Structure formats: structure tokens, C-alpha cells
Amino acid sequence: MGLVQSLIRFKERIRVKYEEYLVTTIEILVSAIIGFSIGALILYVLGFDPAKIYSILFTKGLSNPNYLLSKSTPIMLTGLAFAIPMLAGVFNIGGEGQLYIGALVSLVVVTSTHNPILGILSGMIAGAALGTFKAILKVYRGVNEVIAAIMLNWVMYFLTLYLLTEKLYNPKIPHESIPVPEDARLGKIPTPLGDIRLIFFIAVIASLIVYYILYYTNVGYLLRVAGLSPQTAKYAGFNPNIAVIYSMALGGAMAGLGGALLLIGYVYSIDTTMSTLYGLGFMGIGVALLGRNNPIGIIFSAIFFSMLIIGGEMIELLAGAPPELADTLTGVIVIALALPYTYRMLISYMRIRRMMKE
């Protein structure tokens, strides 16, 4: 009996999971190829040699593991900030603002306490609070989460900007914020790939914890049920609104963590134009989409995006291509990644047409 069951289970896992992952992987690969092909076409039309550009993109993008992985850290976490609420059926584009507030609060806490752990935790709490606020607006006041996020992103942007330029600037270098104290900075740890920043490992562990929460705890289960079918959640006696709040709190905490880690473990201070923070939240959306909202997938897609960012900078430097080119490539690839949904829609549409004709 036990043997039969475990055999059945074993066969299942192999077959179904394998098929599922195979299909997903093929979809992602096909989309990537389409994306890169369209990108090549654009490059060609603009008068660049696609082969040369792509070789710079990949070789330079991957040449420095530490740089690659450090850059992937904040977008991995903002990717989670998008993916978790998405699984619960909420569209969180507020990762940007949550990242700002996370960085800002952790800066204040870490400079006053000299404790990196407190700094990180406070950043997470700040991000979670912002996420929860939006969730409460949505659930109890019917405010659309996208609208709330767009507005709050700007509020957070200008709040951070104001505090950086007016209150938290470094008297010696006025275009920067006060730095994270030396004794509170997170460093690097040695690995076979060279010294890698600690924050990357923290982000990976965070992703794994999120995976565990989503797939192995009742909260994660509730969240996924509510995201796929709110009415079923109600039937089972779960409150779908709670799922919305939990997911936004957890997602916000991840974006806040991203901001805190970036500050305490990588840049140590924020410039007053906020170029160190700007756009990382939005990048997370692409990361989550490419990672198919799966925390493990997001680890890899964040590294891939990081390669695109770094490679893009090098294209600009070495081939004289405009900086927007790298963004364009990224954009095309992200759009191509949405294609699998289109294939599926087309297939079902064609099937209906055929039925109608009969």
C-alpha cells in the first residue's frame, strides 16, 4: 500500500512536473529568441551590427560575477514584491515606492543605531507598511491598487528626495546622503566565483523563504487559492480580503528589503538625484514576469536582467549605442515573454471557430 502510493506519487511528480517545467522552459526560450531577434532587427535598422552588440551584451554582462549578482539583488526582491501580490490576484506596481521607503527608513535607522540587522528589519517593515496601506485602501475603500500605487510611488519619490536634499545630506559631499556607518556595512564573502556581496545571498534566502511560505504554509495556500478563484476561497471559509492584505504586506516587505540591502550592503549612500534607486521597482515587474511569478524562477530572471543592465551599459560604452538601446532590448524581450498567453488565446480562439463551423 505504502509502496504503491509512493510509486504513484513518484511517477506523477516526474511526469507532470517535468512536463509542466518543460513547457514553461520552452515558452521562455522561444520568447527570448523572438525578443532577441526583434532586438537584432532594431539594431540593424539603427545601423549597428547585432552580432557585435550581442557579443558585448553577453560577454561583458557576465564577466564580473560579483557585479552581476549585486545588481541582481534589488530587482530580485522587487520581482518578489510584484509576484507575491500577483499570485493573490493583486497588481502591485508599487514596488518602486516601497523600495524608496525601505532604503530611506533603513538609512535613518542604521545611521542612528549602527546596527545593520535593525536597519534591514526597519526597511522591511516600512515597505510592508506601505504595501498594507494600499491593500487596506483596496479592500475597505475600493481604491484601485494600480492608481494608489502610481500616486504613492510619486509621494515616496518626492518624500525621499526632500529628506535626502534637506535633512539627510552629507555635509562633506552635498549631492549624497549621509553614508551608512563603516561598522554597519555588509561586506563580501569569498566563493569559488570570487568575493560575492553578502546581500545577494540574503536575497536568495529571502526568495527561498517566500517559496516556502507560498507552497508549504496555510497562508501561502490561502493566498494562491484566493488569487486564482476568490469565490472558491470564500466557499472554503477563507477571506479573500485577508489574502490581499497578507500578500501586499509580504510583497512590500520584500521591496523594502531590496531598498535596505542595496543601501547597507552595496551603495552605502543615496545620491540626491536618486539615480541609485530609480527604476528598480519597475524593473521588478519584468523580472517577475520572466520568472513566471515563481520565487525560484525570479532568482534566475533577476540575474538575467542584471546581465542585460550591465551589458547595456557596456554597449553604450564600447559601441557608442545610445543608452536607450539597452532599455529597448529589455522592453522587447519582456513583451515577447508575454507571448505564451497570446499563443494560448489564439489556440482556444481557433478551436472555437472550428466548433462554430461544424
Next chain:
Amino acid sequence: MPREKRKAIEMLNISKIYPDGVVALRDVNLTVYEGEIHGLLGENGAGKTTLMRILYGEIKPTKGEIKLFGRKVSFHGPWEAIRHGIGMVYQHFTLVPTFTVLENLQLSFTSVEKKVSESAVRKNAEKLMREIGFEVPLDAVVEDLPIGVQQRAEILKILLRKAKILILDEPTSVLTPIETRELFRTLKRLKEKGITIIFITHKLKEVKEITDRVTVLRKGRLVGTVETAKVTEVDLARMMVGREVFLKISKTPAKVGRKVLEIADLWVKDDRGLDAVKGVSLDLYEGEILGIAGVQGNGQKELVEAIAGIRPIIKGKIIVDGDDVTKKSTVERYKLGLAYVPDSRLVGLVLDMSLIENTTLTNLHKVLTRTKRILWDRASKIAVKVVKELDVVTPSLSAPVKYLSGGNQQKVMVGREIVREPKIFIVAEPTHGLDVGATEFIRKTLVSLRDKGKAILLVSTDLDEIMQLSDRIAVMYEGKIVAIGKAEEFSIERLGLLMGGVKA
């Protein structure tokens, strides 16, 4: 009916098969004469609304032909039907709630004439209202108006577009008796003006009262068209519910035990905020099946959802095995031995989740550790048990349940409740949309559960099911139990009459 009258509508051999293979209509013919009020009668799922949505150009028929005043037409969408003079009043109105009536009228009139002034619309509307003899306050905001007046505004909107054919989909379901009387008066006036009216309903009394002729549909097929004056309500009931009993389930007499569920004076509102359950009281005993019959939309759904704790209760009491659960949550009620199998698989299942994840849904507390971790091994054991006990055919335990057939999905929903071993089963439409084999299996399962001493509350719009399975039957009509008694006291005709709102 004078034969020299023109045929306004001819629908010939209309069939509609959906991509998933569901046959909504098969070879239905409908002829409506100009200037008559034509009833379209049938139970829920008989295809009345589908047929009318085809006429209105909203759905394309898989097969068939439509003629309007003798000319063949084929609509690509409702806008073309509107141009041909057809108007439809849905159960849910298509008015902008924050606009005034006049603004709504103007908005809809632009589909006929692009640049029409507000004053012109007002003049036309006032003229039309005088002709028909009804009042709608043109400058009132729609959402402030009572439902009956909103419906009148909707009718006015359609007539203003010079509609010659008016389709009303269960127009009285949202109205109070007084509003209904007013509506009927209006319809008679319209008929005198030469407007052709199709009146979709399942209420026999209304058919007798208002229609000239009536077409009866059953399970997507045409039963027949008759002149209303020549038939009785009993005839209509028989036509509507049919006599086919295609399954025989052997059943021993019920061995009734303790009272396990008591519902006292229960009041529940529907999603629109209208009273759906109006003072229902019921007792349910161990070892019996109590069947609740009724046409869909008479409060059954709200009743069972209230019992399960999914829908708030306005007034009343629910007692499960001696425990007053009126204020308790759904999960607490499930733990006390209540099981609920909803009428829709879309509600009961997460189609994109695996069989294991779906059987866990109502068994979650059994697979959680103290730290709220889910033990998937234990969860898959439950799934294996469900698969075994109910013979579920599935490609695997981790395949999304959307790949299962409807019958197997239903087995999952019933099975995961059975393995919980509850005392009370609330089962709604357990065989809806299933093939004969799956239907028989589910019904036999319900009977065997009853023989094991479980109490079963069966809600079904399928009269065969009610007749076959129930030890006692209650009929719900407009939120009230209009009759309750031993199954032997009900003939299918009597049930048909009761469901149609006729005392019998």
C-alpha cells in the same frame, strides 16, 4: 389567433453548441406573429435566454436561420438587431446608473441618430409616454429610482429607437406584485400599438395572464407552441417539466434519526440587496434526503450559502446538531460536521490547481502542523482516498483539475467532503451538466450516504433528481417554502405547478 397576421419572427432549426460541447439548443423553431405577446416558457437551462440572445444578435447560432417579417437576416451583433427594430430588456438593466433618465435615452438614441439634441429626445420621449400612457421622470437620476421605474425607463429607451419587437427576459423577477401589475398594463397597451412582445418566464400564472401564445422549451429542445387560452396551467406545467425519468435508483425506506439541522425563520438577501430568502424554516434529520425543488433564482442558492456561512444572515437561526452556529464562521461550521457541495464547479474548485490542492481545500485543518505548515504527504493521502472511494479518473494527482471531466470534478467535490465524515451534507445541483453515467454514480453515492445515517439537504432544479432521491420534498418559490411533505405526496405535475407559483 387570426391567421392573416404577418409573421414577425421566424427562427428555423436553431441549434447552439458551445465549444466545450454543451448543447444549449437543438433544432428549435419559433414563430411569433406581429402584435402578439408571445410567452417563452421553460425551466432554468431550457435555453430560453440563449434563444433570445441569438435573436438579438448577441450569440451566433451554430446552425439555423432567422427571418424578420419574411426577410432572412443574420446579425453580427446587437447593434444590427437594434437597427432592425429589436430591443431586449435584460434582468439586469443596461442603464448608466449615475445618469438621468433623459441622458440615458439620449445616449441610446445616438445609435440611431448620431447628432440628436437633448430637447428633441425629451420631446419624443414625452410624446411616446403620452401615447403609451406611462410616466417616467426624465430628469431623475436612474439609481435613485425604484426598480420598476428603471425597467419602464429601459422599455422607453427601446421604444424610442422605434423598436417593433420587444424581448423581456424574466421581467417580473425583480418586481413587486404591484409593479408587475403595472408592467402588464403597459405591455397590453404596447400590444394595442402593434408592438410584438416576447416574454421569457418560468411563471405559469404570468403566462396565463399576459400571453396570447406560448412556446415551451425543455433542455434545449422545443416541446411545442400552443395558444394560451386553450391550455390549462397543469398542461403547461407538464410541458415544462416533462415526464422522462431516465434513471432508476433503488432505495430502501429511510431510517430517520435525530434532528441535526434546524433552520428557523431565516432571512437572507441576494447580491443585489433584495430579499432572496424570506422566513424559511426547515428541520433536517439523520438518514434522510430532503429535496428542495424550485426554479433557479427562487432563493435556494442564498439559502444554502447562508447555511454554510458564506452569505450573511439578516434574521433567523441556524442550529447544527444542537450548536447555534448563526454567528459562527464557515470553517467552524465545517468543523462541526457540516459539508457543503456548491452548485458550480467554478465555486467549489480552483481549476488551475492540482487534485491534491483541491481536496485539501476543505480538509486543510487536517494537514496542518502546529506551525501552520502544510504536510503535502498527508494531503496527497487524502487525495488518494478520494480518488479511490469515488473512482475518480484523473491523469495524475498533481494535474490541474481543469483537465478532469465534469463528472470527475464533481466526484472530487463530493469525495473530499465524504472523507471528512460530516454529519450533514448540503448538496446543490450535484449532477448539473453531467452525463448519465456520472449522474447515476453521484446519485447512488448520495443514497448510500443517507443509508449510512447522514443527513442530506439536496437542492436541485432537476425534478427527476428530486423525485428519485428525496424522502421529503420542499418547494421553494420566491424565497419561501410553499410546500413541504413526504415525497409520495408530490406528483411531478404538482411540483411543476408549485414551482410555477400556483397553489396545488
